[in-house]
Amino acid sequence: MWRDMSPDEFRRYGHQIVDWIADFLADPRQFPVLSPHPPGWLARQLPGEAPVEGESMDQILQDFERLVLPHCTIWNHPRFFSYFAVSSSGPGILAELLAAALNMNGMLWQSSPAVTELEQVTLGWLRQWLGLPDVFFGMIHDTASTSTFHAILAARARAAPEARSDGVPSNLVLYFSEQAHSSVEKAGLAAGLGRKNMRLVATDDRFAMKPESLLEAIRADRAAGLRPMCVVATVGTTSTTAVDPVPAIAEICEREQIWLHVDGAYGGHMAVVPEYRHLLDGVAQADSFVVNPHKWLFTPIDLSAFYIRHPDALREALCLVPAYLRSPSNADAVNFMEYTLPLGRRFRALKLWFVMRYFGQAKIASLIRGHVEMAQRLAQTLQSDERFELCAPHPMSLVCFRLRGSNAQNEELLERLNRSGAGFFSKTVLGGRTVLRWSIGNIHTCWEDLEAALATLRQIATELASGQDPQITLDSVYEPKTS
Numbered sequence: 001m002w003r004d005m006s007p008d009e010f011r012r013y014g015h016q017i018v019d020w021i022a023d024f025l026a027d028p029r030q031f032p033v034l035s036p037h038p039p040g041w042l043a044r045q046l047p048g049e050a051p052v053e054g055e056s057m058d059q060i061l062q063d064f065e066r067l068v069l070p071h072c073t074i075w076n077h078p079r080f081f082s083y084f085a086v087s088s089s090g091p092g093i094l095a096e097l098l099a100a101a102l103n104m105n106g107m108l109w110q111s112s113p114a115v116t117e118l119e120q121v122t123l124g125w126l127r128q129w130l131g132l133p134d135v136f137f138g139m140i141h142d143t144a145s146t147s148t149f150h151a152i153l154a155a156r157a158r159a160a161p162e163a164r165s166d167g168v169p170s171n172l173v174l175y176f177s178e179q180a181h182s183s184v185e186k187a188g189l190a191a192g193l194g195r196k197n198m199r200l201v202a203t204d205d206r207f208a209m210k211p212e213s214l215l216e217a218i219r220a221d222r223a224a225g226l227r228p229m230c231v232v233a234t235v236g237t238t239s240t241t242a243v244d245p246v247p248a249i250a251e252i253c254e255r256e257q258i259w260l261h262v263d264g265a266y267g268g269h270m271a272v273v274p275e276y277r278h279l280l281d282g283v284a285q286a287d288s289f290v291v292n293p294h295k296w297l298f299t300p301i302d303l304s305a306f307y308i309r310h311p312d313a314l315r316e317a318l319c320l321v322p323a324y325l326r327s328p329s330n331a332d333a334v335n336f337m338e339y340t341l342p343l344g345r346r347f348r349a350l351k352l353w354f355v356m357r358y359f360g361q362a363k364i365a366s367l368i369r370g371h372v373e374m375a376q377r378l379a380q381t382l383q384s385d386e387r388f389e390l391c392a393p394h395p396m397s398l399v400c401f402r403l404r405g406s407n408a409q410n411e412e413l414l415e416r417l418n419r420s421g422a423g424f425f426s427k428t429v430l431g432g433r434t435v436l437r438w439s440i441g442n443i444h445t446c447w448e449d450l451e452a453a454l455a456t457l458r459q460i461a462t463e464l465a466s467g468q469d470p471q472i473t474l475d476s477v478y479e480p481k482t483s
């Protein structure tokens with residue numbers, strides 16, 4: 001009698017699920033990118049209590065298709081144009097299956113040597129693909145938010161080693177641009193800096209940090225007796241993919257002896273493409289850097305690669321080894337738990353290793369290049385229609401645009417576009433104006449997807465101009481798969 005699912009049953013349902021995934025990946029367009037159902041639709045259909053007796057896999061899978069799937073926002077969809085569009089590719093999906101089967105926890109080298117060593121190897125490979133020097137020590141986190149939090153903890157340990165014994169001093173200052181991701185401010189809050197010690201540095205007309213404003217803020221803080229601790233620069237901001245002038249910022253940080261962390265969570269991947277490598281100029285001088293392969297390296301969520309020049313600063317901030325976790329020391333046996341807030345570590349490196357080996361640098365570069373080219377073509381197409389305007393430079397694969405009109409009209413455009421099923425779009429606010437974001441990053445996205453969404457966009461613009469009610473509804477563009 002098997003305590004777990006029997007091997008035969010596992011094999012049967014495993015094949016069934018892999019077949020389902022293969023069919024899904026063959027054409028994700030058969031499903032709507034957004035759930036057509038209202039909030040609470042799924043929760044209301046599920047029992048409030050878990051079963052006392054087990055249920056059959058047939059029943060569970062049926063309910064997955066009948067209830068869960070129709071209420072998904074499908075991120076792995078070619079018409080997902082929202083936030084930053086991402087992909088979970090075949091090799092990454094298969095690696096996740098293996099990682100779950102082995103179920104290892106790589107908190108220490110000893111607790112699974114392969115988890116630790118594959119993490120070191122894959123992050124070394126990725127560092128080379130990005131053209132960064134080998135002075136960086138790499139580790140994997142779940143998200144860029146966690147990576148940036150670790151950067152700030154390391155910067156804090158360097159600027160104020162007394163924080164470990166006495167608590168956080170009240171005069172440490174963190175600098176980032178007004179376009180930086182909210183995870184930076186959140187990391188500062190979590191590190192105990194307090195909002196009064198965070199400086200939102202002004203940006204120029206391309207939404208990039210102004211180095212002269214940074215320097216001014218640092219000087220004013222020093223004059224007021226404060227301690228500038230860390231600057232966070234961004235390569236590829238969330239709203240518009242703006243690129244802060246990292247070389248100039250690095251020079252200031254070097255001169256002022258301030259920790260420089262670079263957030264390349266999305267934009268860092270551009271450096272895999274040889275002709276875009278210059279976008280990471282200056283990062284080699286940084287103290288730490290984050291890039292998220294789960295954003296634009298075709299790796300399933302979650303995987304954030306964090307690089308740090310002074311890993312000892314993290315040990316100063318976080319190392320605490322209870323008796324039950326002590327293990328023989330060996331220079332080749334890194335214990336990642338000494339450098340990180342979480343103790344447990346998933347075998348995330350396996351999926352990155354699969355993805356990097358399966359595609360290779362040339363294929364990944366050509367996929368990213370293809371996304372950038374599609375975005376450039378999209379920008380030209382939008383620009384050629386006088387009803388729309390582009391709202392920011394588009395150096396990567398994101399196009400920010402709006403209807404020439406009021407914020408309310410643009411909100412309505414977004415609402416109708418998302419309800420139409422043509423794709424899932426998001427928005428931002430630039431200079432007080434509502435702007436739509438069209439992000440291209442899914443491995444399956446092709447120009448035909450953009451053309452189809454463009455046709456809907458134009459039709460909705462026409463409807464809005466004539467004050468018509470929406471003519472396109474989800475049902476008219478999407479015919480649900482019947483099984």
Ligand SMILES: Cc1ncc(COP(=O)(O)O)c(C=O)c1O
Binds near residue numbers: 264266
């Ligand atoms: C530039 C940038 N940094 C950080 C983040 C936060 O990423 P994560 O969800 O991995 O914490 C994002 C999210 O989109 C981002 O665009």
